[in-house]
Amino acid sequence: QQQVKQSPQSLIVQKGGISIINCAYENTAFDYFPWYQQFPGKGPALLIAIRPDVSEKKEGRFTISFNKSAKQFSLHIMDSQPGDSATYFCAANSGYALNFGKGTSLLVTP
Amino acid sequence: SQTIHQWPATLVQPVGSPLSLECTVEGTSNPNLYWYRQAAGRGLQLLFYSVGIGQISSEVPQNLSASRPQDRQFILSSKKLLLSDSGFYLCAWTSGTGGDDGYTFGSGTRLTVV
Numbered sequence: 001q002q003q004v005k006q007s008p009q010s011l012i013v014q015k016g017g018i019s020i021i022n023c024a025y026e027n028t029a030f031d032y033f034p035w036y037q038q039f040p041g042k043g044p045a046l047l048i049a050i051r052p053d054v055s056e057k058k059e060g061r062f063t064i065s066f067n068k069s070a071k072q073f074s075l076h077i078m079d080s081q082p083g084d085s086a087t088y089f090c091a092a093n094s095g096y097a098l099n100f101g102k103g104t105s106l107l108v109t110p
Numbered sequence: 111s112q113t114i115h116q117w118p119a120t121l122v123q124p125v126g127s128p129l130s131l132e133c134t135v136e137g138t139s140n141p142n143l144y145w146y147r148q149a150a151g152r153g154l155q156l157l158f159y160s161v162g163i164g165q166i167s168s169e170v171p172q173n174l175s176a177s178r179p180q181d182r183q184f185i186l187s188s189k190k191l192l193l194s195d196s197g198f199y200l201c202a203w204t205s206g207t208g209g210d211d212g213y214t215f216g217s218g219t220r221l222t223v224v
Contacts, residue, residue, distance in 0.1 A: 006153075034212055043116075043200050043215030044154070089154065096142055096161060097169070098213060102153035 006101025
């Protein structure tokens, strides 16, 4: 079964706007929550990651917000740019393997 | 620096034919290695992972198999491909310390079974 649920499936944002992608999980044993960015025809690349001992992590225009009690985490892309158009995956790790969400296709319009 | 190589980039194979996809990692030792399949709208599905030579864990029962003949080599195989095996296959590695750091993915193989 899907251990990490991601929404929305697709998202259209105007240039300069904020893109928000949400993920939820059930397994409290997960202890590492990365986000990946994938461009067409390429493998996913690690974008930013967080551990459950912090509630927020920011790297440039990308921020992860983490709510341990609600078992939810989200990716915020500030000042979204057309070059951010890609598919984004959230994931959660327990043990040796990552469990991925189904992905969000983001389109940033000029 | 560490690099991961995956080939071929694209492959068109007839139903019933065999398959061999190869992945190698350079610049590290004892990596954890993974095979994922990505189908449209279905995210990344873990197929196999390996924490050492000859050690393969299968996550999804199917007609695919994996082998790790060398520390930094991971091979995905099939004896007879099905139409449903079409997809984008990704190899990934992470350090062998429990998998709690980021994966590095290869560039993928687009497999079309016809």
